[in-house]
Amino acid sequence: MNNLPIGIIDSGVGGLTVLKEAIKQLPQESFYYLGDNARCPYGNRDKNEVIKYTVEMADYLMNKGIKLLIVACNTATAAALDILKKKLPIPVIGVIKPGSLAAIEKTKNKNIGVIGTKGTIDSGLYPFMLKAERDDLNISNLSCPEFVTLVENNEYKTDKAKKIVTKVLAPLESKNIDTLILGCTHYPLLKPFIQVALGSHVKLVDSGKETISDVKKVLDQMSLESTSNLNQNQIKLLTTGNLDSFKSIAEEWLNLHDINVEKVILGSIKGEESKENE
Incomplete structure (x- = not known):
């Protein structure tokens, strides 16, 4: 359990600011980051729609195996944090x-x-x-x-x-x-x-910066800190949107080069893409 990654979800690339701080404050931890760029922005969407998308992202990372989830999107935090806390068997922290x-x-x-x-x-x-x-x-x-x-x-x-x-x-x-x-x-x-x-x-x-300080406290209180001997973070970046655009912003903001970004398709995205292409 301790060496499972920390999951971070966001409506797009904004949560990379949280990941950047997490890399700085938690050098021994591994991370899964999932940005829902295909359906970003969340800010003008119906609350129930935001909840649905947020739960889809959380479920995807839970299936990958994570020990703690950070909801890095303020809109998603406002709409779905309490729901995720009741639904998931791991700590869930909003911003x-x-x-x-x-x-x-x-x-x-x-x-x-x-x-x-x-x-x-x-x-x-x-x-x-x-x-x-x-x-x-x-x-x-x-x-x-x-x-x-x-x-x-x-x-x-x-x-x-x-x-x-x-x-x-x-x-x-x-x-x-x-x-x-x-x-x-x-x-x-x-x-x-x-x-x-x-x-x-x-x-x-x-x-986002303040949130990672809270994450550190939770990891300590629940004895969830990584016990790995790795001296640098292991990071997996995932997006539902354009790979090139996401990669360009991620490399610049995180100061990483030649990073691998994987595209994922969540439950309701196929239907939305079909409607947009009609």
């Missing part, structure tokens, strides 16, 4: 609670901003988590669906991305926030532009 707790620690003026997909923002889960810990906080929420598209299209370093980020974040300028939760794991790839748009005084909280 919302760790990010919320980190933001509370960082804020000085009690004004916290949250940016995410429409699904994440509409769920109200971040404000709920934040207020549950401190009811004197002022929370400013902003849906930024354009950001996921920029990252999935590998445009996150372009002038186009800079202009879009600046425009979309403009409503937060009057909110006097000193802390911003990047409530989507795609967003850290746009972090330089987000920081410039809001100013250096605003602390950015990467929920």
Whole structure:
């Protein structure tokens, strides 16, 4: 059990930001990463649809054999985390609670901003988590669906991305926030532009980074740490989408070369692809 990999699921490439942090913090562990690029983005989808897709990804990795599952997608965490915790016989960790707790620690003026997909923002889960810990906080929420598209299209370093980020974040300028939760794991790839748009005084909280700190604690508490003598991570990357696009982003962001990416087809994808091709 201990030497089984840790599973990470995401709607696309955004969860690679979580995997990158996991590689850094957990050098002895192995990982399966599954990105549902074929059906990304999740943010504007119906909640039941998000649950269905998330469960499909989780089941796929469970069949592969994993000891812990990280739901690296905020939208999927909001919709399906409780369902997966009841369904699966292994620990399941989402990205919302760790990010919320980190933001509370960082804020000085009690004004916290949250940016995410429409699904994440509409769920109200971040404000709920934040207020549950401190009811004197002022929370400013902003849906930024354009950001996921920029990252999935590998445009996150372009002038186009800079202009879009600046425009979309403009409503937060009057909110006097000193802390911003990047409530989507795609967003850290746009972090330089987000920081410039809001100013250096605003602390950015990467929920993925905070999540891996929680994973370390769970591995320790449940005695699930790897006992392997390997001195580097074993990583398997899987996607339901375009292999070349996924590989290009993964190699750049993870600073790995000649990595192998495998394409998988989940339960309902064939039907969707058929409809799109009609």
